[in-house]
Amino acid sequence: MKMKALLPALAAIFTFSIIGLGTKYLGLLFPALSVPFCLWPFILLSAIESAYFATYYLGPRTPSLWRLIELAVWLVPVYLLSGRSAEPFLRNGFWVVSSWLMARGYGSQLSFMERVADHLGDQGAQTVNWEYESLASLDSDHAPLKYFWRRFFGYGGVIAILAMAFHAKIGDLHGEDVLHLRLLGSAAVASGLALQGGAYLFRLQILWGYAKADVHPSLARTWLKGMAVLLLVLVLFINVAPVDYWPLTATRISTMLRNFVVKGPTVSMPPITSDEKASRLEEDPFWFFPEDVALGPWGFILAFATLIVFAGMTFLLVSVIGLVALRLVGHELEKLRGLPKLAAQVYLGLRESLRILLGMMRNIRVGPRPLGRLPNVSELGEVTKSKKHTESMRKPRGVRAMFRRIAKVAKKKGLAFSPSQTALEYGKTLQEHFPEVARAVQEFLDGYQKVRYSDRELSESDQSKLLEVGAVIVEEIERWKGE
């Protein structure tokens, strides 16, 4: 897995955990600020969307209108869920926007790390010294790694202050609140450390790429595996180890603080009774959900459905704008600017995704399973052998699937397909190794190219003929014993 694809997910989880902890503690401290359960998926999803969007697309030229649309996608369902009244909407909207902004910061930073590499890449990436300096990030302009550390400690500090305030004011917790805080805390620590470590590896990968360093491809996987084990041990240690790891326990610290606070000036806040705690959600009338539903799993499902419907409608509207804009400029994307250009790109992306999806559906192999009696033990060896043979001879549906099958079978014989090769170049390699089927390879590739690159489809008979030719090639490759 590419680090760039993983890091926004970690950033989103970290953001969600921090916001979740913040809202939880604030809700416990001041019940009026508590967040309904149905808002949590919004906080998580807005963080995911924002982190990925910022990592892969957001740039200085992204139109401001697009950002407003993006915010509206999140805020309109929140407004509906807040009973269309200003106060709960402002409170709930604040958390969703905070999550969106926080994740956006991480995404932008990841994207910035690549841009810095673009800028510096040519200037002698081969020198180890430069690499070291870049990693050390001494120059504030090129210090993306510090960003992660600062925020990790900064957010951690804020949560610690809230936790201490809670312990100082209220004391111990019981029931599901403890579970929630423990889960969120563990997620925050694990994702925060993983994000930092991942960002460091990502930075190294960029530099190695420019320095053309020979790095083993499994390094990232090994790195991630090692880090996952470490974090798991850490989380387990914190949560389940029967160790009184004094003086690090929050209870001990809060006891000390409580003593300190009791002796110092007191804050006149009314104590919370259990009735008040239980009824705090009743104070927030929901227009959309019944109160009992908002707290349960149905609340989650309804909130999610609202978001999907609203985001889908926005996506559809943007796609229609894109289609119209493209039609107006005669499908010349270069003539568009700002939001119409982005809308056109969304439309083109949607069209391409649908095309790929349909292509994949066409190429899906649906092998009919023969019905019959189960083999007995004595027949098992023979049946297994014949099954293997049948599988190897089974025709993949579609010419493109057959090409993939040929490449897969040839790879097992040491003739792997290189990504920089064209189908014809690969065909030449096959022709050199299997002169008996050289004509068949040429015939198959001619047909394959039509299927792959032409805008017309082959007839059923031509396709089945090509599949037969492909099967002959597969058989010949499988028979090959090597040189």
Place this chain on the structure above:
Amino acid sequence: MPQFSVSDVALFGEQMIRNISKVMVGKETVTKRLLIALLSDGHVLLEDVPGVGKTMLARSLAASCGGSFCRIQCTPDLLPSDVTGLSIYNQKQEDFVFRPGPIMAQIVLVDEINRATPRTQSSLLEAMGEGQVTVDGATYDLRKPFMVVATQNPVEFEGTFPLPEAQLDRFFLVLQLGYPTAEEEKEVLHRLQEEHPISALAPVTEPNHVAQLQEVVARVHVEESVRDYVVHLVRSTRQHPQVQLGASPRGSLALIRAAQAAAALDSRDYVVPDDVKFMATSVLAHRLILKAESILRGTTASSIIGELLHQVDVGVEGDL
């Protein structure tokens, strides 16, 4: 008007190559690339040592096309008006009359282009880029097909003016002919013993047909993954550590168009990545500016394009 198809383009290519081969021995690949430039409405710079047949190739192309042909022999005292034409006062009519220059022909051979001054070289820019010429405030459209075939000698630099980057980028292709093999050279001696075959070269098509074939080429289908491949290839030239300035978006456009023409010449109405690979070096190499240290190390733009062709993912079937 007859409707042309890619098979007509392929037939045109075969006839042209056969015809030009009567004059040029063993230069079928270069001729094919030249035809690709013609079908793509582009201009070609032939860069090679003297005496390998650059001028003859251009002349035989013009003769085979049947269009009007003019030759401009560049020297340092050549003026822009010698290229574009000028208005002279006609005493009889008591008015200025425009006298067209050699650029008004359909196939223009600009011989030893780097011997002309930058001012004269730039007078070619508008003609090559826009297909029109402006003289004394009046704009004259050039007849289609219009093609500039320029030549230059890459080893002699004294008294020359290297082409500005803007003009170099306007050349669709830069081609090298190379020396013929011993067999080919023997054949050349044999053919040219009595009469030069260029004088007997008959046209195999009409200029109007070439213009229509250009429209057929523009309609050749380019699949999305091929377009992606071209973009990745061109972008990778910009990120290469040994390249100071990579290929421009004009390079991407030229590469797509060249691949379309190459596909049509192979009687295909769709482009395959092999077409892109076939044309990449000729289309992109002259658009790169290498770093000084890379040039000192003996790296060439062609070798960088070759290296990138072995690195950039073609995207045939994703991860196989």
